[in-house]
Amino acid sequence: MNILVINCGSSSLKFQLIDSETEKCIAKGLCERIGIEGSQITYAPANGEKEEKLISMPDHTEAIRLVLEALTNEKTGVVKSLSEIDAVGHRIVHGGEKFAVSTLINDEVMKAIEECNDLAPLHNPANLIGIRACQALMENTPMAAVFDTAFHQTMPAKAYMYGLPYEYYEKYKIRRYGFHGTSHSYVSKRAAQFLGEDYNHMKIIVCHLGNGASVSAVKNGECIDTSMGLTPLEGLIMGTRSGDMDPAIIEFLAHKENKNIDEIMNILNKKSGVYGLSGNISSDFRDLEKAAADGNEKAKLTLDAFDYRVAKYIGAYVAAMNGVDAICFTAGLGENGSTTRERICNYLGYLGIELDSEANAKRGEDIVISTKDSKTKVLVIPTNEELAIARETSLLINAK
Numbered sequence: 001m002n003i004l005v006i007n008c009g010s011s012s013l014k015f016q017l018i019d020s021e022t023e024k025c026i027a028k029g030l031c032e033r034i035g036i037e038g039s040q041i042t043y044a045p046a047n048g049e050k051e052e053k054l055i056s057m058p059d060h061t062e063a064i065r066l067v068l069e070a071l072t073n074e075k076t077g078v079v080k081s082l083s084e085i086d087a088v089g090h091r092i093v094h095g096g097e098k099f100a101v102s103t104l105i106n107d108e109v110m111k112a113i114e115e116c117n118d119l120a121p122l123h124n125p126a127n128l129i130g131i132r133a134c135q136a137l138m139e140n141t142p143m144a145a146v147f148d149t150a151f152h153q154t155m156p157a158k159a160y161m162y163g164l165p166y167e168y169y170e171k172y173k174i175r176r177y178g179f180h181g182t183s184h185s186y187v188s189k190r191a192a193q194f195l196g197e198d199y200n201h202m203k204i205i206v207c208h209l210g211n212g213a214s215v216s217a218v219k220n221g222e223c224i225d226t227s228m229g230l231t232p233l234e235g236l237i238m239g240t241r242s243g244d245m246d247p248a249i250i251e252f253l254a255h256k257e258n259k260n261i262d263e264i265m266n267i268l269n270k271k272s273g274v275y276g277l278s279g280n281i282s283s284d285f286r287d288l289e290k291a292a293a294d295g296n297e298k299a300k301l302t303l304d305a306f307d308y309r310v311a312k313y314i315g316a317y318v319a320a321m322n323g324v325d326a327i328c329f330t331a332g333l334g335e336n337g338s339t340t341r342e343r344i345c346n347y348l349g350y351l352g353i354e355l356d357s358e359a360n361a362k363r364g365e366d367i368v369i370s371t372k373d374s375k376t377k378v379l380v381i382p383t384n385e386e387l388a389i390a391r392e393t394s395l396l397i398n399a400k
């Protein structure tokens, strides 16, 4: 079965066509600056040349039309016609409490996703636009919704409730939801499989360290806690997001800087994190590592603060699970940042962790980076959210 995976943002759209039998990516690409001047489509068939084309994309329907045109193009396409695309899997950011699992899309599901718009005002409306654009162009193709929040729905109430008046949970569903669920699920399952152990009898901590970053505690195959909250702002210090902080800072800053709530939230989401803390050096850890190596004190402090926060979350989740069998690193920094992994593991001697420096220097493969004698296993598992979405979609279609 050929499954088109769509990850639709407010002005961008990532896509991958995946053969669900071989689990190979047939083609992938990206539409950027949708609805903005200078829009561009990048298309890369697995067995051909990557193409980049500047082309007007006034809306997402046009972007999807161009994606489908690229996939079916006579010369560079990978399928002869749209009938060879058997299903579409959509990444949906927020499923609220309604969606604990992926689901086939129908009118009722669309309505329920729309009801979660309040919880993810930047993401869910864009995800819905992506679904509608596909429906308009591929009328009879079945589609599935795979939610970033679903994997975390197994968290117990003691982990997801905030210390706020209960009525806000009842009225507005204010609670912790967690994100990157597709990645945490994929990586934790893969780690158990790679180690040849039973997923349902393991305690696993997944550190998804990318531009957005989160940690999760997965006990006996279920997520029991994760670092992101109502929104992706909570938890680790991220590329540009602050992560955990005293909420009173919002009022303090608003008064001192004479800014309104929207302006403060923009600072917390876009101008903070390692970018802000480093004095605007960069949100990219490669730049920060370089600046730190060149002796920049703010860059050093930023990396220290980032690593320390990750190590603290790991400690908290060891306590939450009363132990840990495996710690996994994934996403851009988790997969590539060998020095970050080493510095974080330096905090974890109490878990009997010893890193194998040769294995830690490798890249691009599932690998155990702890020594044979290490009491807790440490792994790098490259995440593959698109494949996870394709798998979920294929399961739903086959179960129809």
Ligand code: AMP
Pocket: 209, 210, 211, 212, 239, 283, 284, 285, 286, 331, 332, 333, 334, 336, 337, 338
């Ligand atoms: P992601 O959001 O998963 O695409 O991850 C993006 C982040 O990964 C970037 O902001 C970089 O800081 C980080 N990253 C990517 N490659 C490397 C690398 N070779 N070394 C350190 N960090 C990296």
